[in-house]
């Protein structure tokens with residue numbers, strides 16, 4: 001992933017743990033220009049062995065899984081910014097007085113108003129990011145959302161964001177995914193919710209979308225149907241080539257134990 005955050009984005013995903021990265025895979029695969037803003041602090045990094053994530057019958061190193069999810073988002077076309085979001089603001093009308101304000105965040109709000117973006121994401125390391133959609137997936141961190149009217153924050157000892165059954169907050173274009181949306185504290189559930197929220201976003205967007213499916217050649221067309229938007233038909237040669245590439249990559253990614261050390265609760269660290 002690159003860290004070029006100067007252009008307006010279709011989607012800014014705030015939080016690149018399992019929920020946020022899964023969301024980014026889906027939005028990027030549909031051609032939405034997606035940026036994941038994340039400082040690399042998924043709580044899953046503390047897991048010692050992930051044994052209940054679908055598809056890994058003998059378990060998987062959780063830090064490896066996060067790397068793979070990041071790689072998958074990148075392959076799909078998402079960029080990554082190694083940063084912490086400090087504030088998400090909404091954009092006013094095109095004649096927003098911010099246009100005359102020399103502050104970078106204010107001028108980003110003004111630019112966003114001009115290019116159709118609805119949000120400005122401020123971070124601790126880079127210029128503000130303009131985006132049409134924001135997916136918040138920061139587990140229990142909500143401080144950066146304080147500047148937006150209409151986001152319901154629920155305090156149950158830890159903080160969560162109030163969403164509807166598809167992950168929409170009270171603000172058009174702003175979604176919450178994973179643990180932040182009060183999903184059960186399980187990696188597979190949060191990953192699945194990230195995917196669901198992204199599909200919701202795609203359905204809410206103007207872009208044509210049916211399903212994100214890769215189907216065998218003729219699956220639709222031999223029945224007289226157009227390949228629906230979001231779907232792809234591939235022939236046998238393409239299928240074999242993709243499998244061969246994937247087998248090589250999988251052997252490489254799993255050839256050695258993951259180099260990162262085990263992490264634990266901060267209160268147990270020196």
Ligand SMILES: Cc1cc2nc3c(=O)[nH]c(=O)nc-3n(C[C@H](O)[C@H](O)[C@H](O)COP(=O)(O)OP(=O)(O)OC[C@H]3O[C@@H](n4cnc5c(N)ncnc54)[C@H](O)[C@@H]3O)c2cc1C
Nearest residue numbers: 015017018019041042043044085138178179185186187190
């Ligand atoms: C010790 C331990 C063991 C576990 N074992 C298992 C297990 O075996 N099986 C299982 O299913 N689950 C397990 N879990 C739970 C699992 O890790 C979580 O449920 C899951 O990671 C939640 O996903 P998430 O994407 O919502 O949050 P996270 O994965 O925590 O991702 C949140 C992301 O938000 C980012 N972030 C936070 N604030 C900001 C900000 N201001 N700006 C930008 N980014 C920000 C963080 O860097 C992080 O990457 C375990 C958890 C722990 C602590």
